[in-house]
Amino acid sequence: MRGPLSTPGRQAAAMAAGASVLAFVTVVAIPPFYDWFCKVTGYGGTTSVAAAAPGPVLDRVMTVRFDASRGEGMPWEFRPVVPEMEIRIGETGLAFFEAWNPTDKPVAGQATYNVAPDMVGGYFTKVACFCFELQVLQPGERVQMPVSFYIDPGLADDPDAQGVEAITLGYTFHLADLPAVQAATN
Missing domain, CATH: 2.60.370.10 (Ctag/Cox11)
Known part of the structure; x- marks a missing residue:
């Protein structure tokens, strides 16, 4: 029987945490960087x-x-x-x-x-x-x-x-x- 800290449970928790971090970076960090990049290079x-x-x-x-x-x-x-x-x-x-x-x-x-x-x-x-x-x-x-x-x-x-x-x-x-x-x- 697997408990709450089983290997598949840990993997799912790690994947959920990774997805949360990726979502945060995508929403918070990337837009200002992209805006800066576009202003410096004229891209877009x-x-x-x-x-x-x-x-x-x-x-x-x-x-x-x-x-x-x-x-x-x-x-x-x-x-x-x-x-x-x-x-x-x-x-x-x-x-x-x-x-x-x-x-x-x-x-x-x-x-x-x-x-x-x-x-x-x-x-x-x-x-x-x-x-x-x-x-x-x-x-x-x-x-x-x-x-x-x-x-x-x-x-x-x-x-x-x-x-x-x-x-x-x-x-x-x-x-x-x-x-x-x-x-x-x-």
């Missing part, structure tokens, strides 16, 4: 962040398209003010996205972003962006939110990017928890 179309454009502005012109979407449950209306613009590589661009809260309650949102094609994500650099901070819109509030960016001149030297003529900057707004101060008043 993740953009870079800088304080200002690098200096040289090239003659090569790129089309930058803007895309806006909403995550599940986000009640806002969200759109780019201008769907696309032409910009020279190295030149600082300024685009605006508009959000509107049609509800009768304050709603908080956080934007995630991506650049396509993926291979140019590391060359697309944001100087300032509404996506860096939580956004809270009051009932009926409509706002225009800026994003300042440039395309790094290093793109022109990348043989894999020679055929790229257009870049799409996409944002998805996700529903977020209201800050404690605003949640307490509602």
